[in-house]
Amino acid sequence: MIHPKEEKTFVMVKPDGVRKGLVGEIIKRFEQRDLKIVALEMFQATRDQIDNHYPKDEKWIRRLGEKTLGTYEKYGRTVVDLEKDFGSSDLLEVGKQVRGWLVEFMISAPMVRMVVQGVHSVDMVRKIVGPTMPYMADMGTIRGDFSVDSPLMANVERRPVQNLIHASETPEEAMHEIEHWFGTKTIYQYKRFGIDE
Ligand code: UDP
Ligand code: MG
Numbered sequence: 242m243i244h245p246k247e248e249k250t251f252v253m254v255k256p257d258g259v260r261k262g263l264v265g266e267i268i269k270r271f272e273q274r275d276l277k278i279v280a281l282e283m284f285q286a287t288r289d290q291i292d293n294h295y296p297k298d299e300k301w302i303r304r305l306g307e308k309t310l311g312t313y314e315k316y317g318r319t320v321v322d323l324e325k326d327f328g329s330s331d332l333l334e335v336g337k338q339v340r341g342w343l344v345e346f347m348i349s350a351p352m353v354r355m356v357v358q359g360v361h362s363v364d365m366v367r368k369i370v371g372p373t374m375p376y377m378a379d380m381g382t383i384r385g386d387f388s389v390d391s392p393l394m395a396n397v398e399r400r401p402v403q404n405l406i407h408a409s410e411t412p413e414e415a416m417h418e419i420e421h422w423f424g425t426k427t428i429y430q431y432k433r434f435g436i437d438e
Contacts, residue, residue, distance in 0.1 A: 246437070249279065249356050249428070250363040251409045251418035252370075256350035258405035259283075263387055264353050267406060270369050270383055271357050275436050279429045280356040291347040294421060295340060305339045306332030308373075312392040326396055343401040354422050359436075363415055366408045375404050 252271070254264055268278060286294075295301070310332060313323050324330040327338055357366055371382025374392065378385030384404050395402045409415035419428070432438050 245360045247358065248360065248362045248412065249358045249419060250366050250412075250415045251407075251422060252355050252357055252366060253407040253422075254353040255403070255405055255407060256346060256352060257388070257403040259352060260350055261387065261405070263383075263405060266387070267383055268355070271366065274359075274365060274369060275433070276357050276359040276362055276365060277431075277433050277436070278355055279358045279431075280423055280426060281353070282355070282426075283351050283353050285351050286348050288344060288348055290421075291344045294347075294418065295343065299333060302336035302340055303333050304336065306334070306336030309335050309339060309392060309396060312374075312396075316393055318393075339396075339401060342399060346401050346403070356419055356423060356428055363409055363412050367410065370406050370408050373404060374402060 252267075254267055258264065258267060264283075268281075272278065309327075310320070310323055313319065320330045323335065327335045329335065359365065369383060371378035371384035374390075375384045375388035376391040378388075380386060383406060388403065388405050390403045392402050409418050
C-alpha cells in the first residue's frame with residue numbers, strides 16, 4: 242500500500258474556469274487545504290483526447306441520461322419533454338448527446354491540467370470542488386462560490402453543465418486519468434513545509 246500522503250488525484254480547470262480567470266483561485270484552494278500540486282500545465286485538448294478521457298461504456302453514458310431525466314422529473318417536466326428536447330426518451334441516446342456536447346465544450350478553449358497529492362486527495366478535492374450541479378453546490382465550495390449553472394438551462398441551450406472543474410471521483414479513475422493526461426510527463430516530488438517535514 243502507498244503511504245496515505247502519496248494519494249494522487251487528477252484535476253482539470255475546464256474552459257469556463259479558464260475564461261472566468263479562476264486558475265489561480267482554484268489552485269489556491271487546494272494549496273490552502275495542504276494539498277500539494279505535483280504537476281501542472283495549460284494546454285489545448287484535442288477532440289480525441291477528450292473522447293478518450295470520458296468513459297465510453299454504456300453504463301456511464303446511460304448514467305448521464307439518468308441524471309438528465311432526474312432533473313427533469315425534479316422540476317415537474319416529464320419524459321415527454323425529454324423526448325421533445327432530445328428527440329428520444331432512450332436514456333442511452335440522451336446520455337450520448339450530453340457526452341457529445343461535453344466533448345465539444347472541452348475543446349472550446351485551453352484548459353489547465355494538474356496532479357494533486359495529499360491525504361485522501363481524491364475525496365478532499367471533490368469536497369473542495371463541490372457537487373456536479375453548481376446550483377446545488379454549497380457556498381464555500383469552488384462550484385458554489387463561482388458558478389450557478391443547472392442542467393435545466395444547459396439542456397435547453399444544448400450544451401453541457403458548466404461547472405469549472407473536472408476532478409477524479411475514485412482512486413481508480415484518478416490512476417487512469419493521470420496516466421491518460423500525464424503518461425509521459427514528469428510528476429514531481431518535493432517536501433512541503435509543515436506537511437512533509
Ligand atoms: N453533465 C451534464 N449534464 C448532466 C450531467 C453531467 O452536462 O446531466 C456534464 C458536467 O459538465 C459534468 C460532466 O458531464 O461535469 C461529467 O459528469 P459527472 O457525472 O462525471 O460529473 P463530475 O464528476 O464532473 O462532477
Ligand atoms: Mg465525473
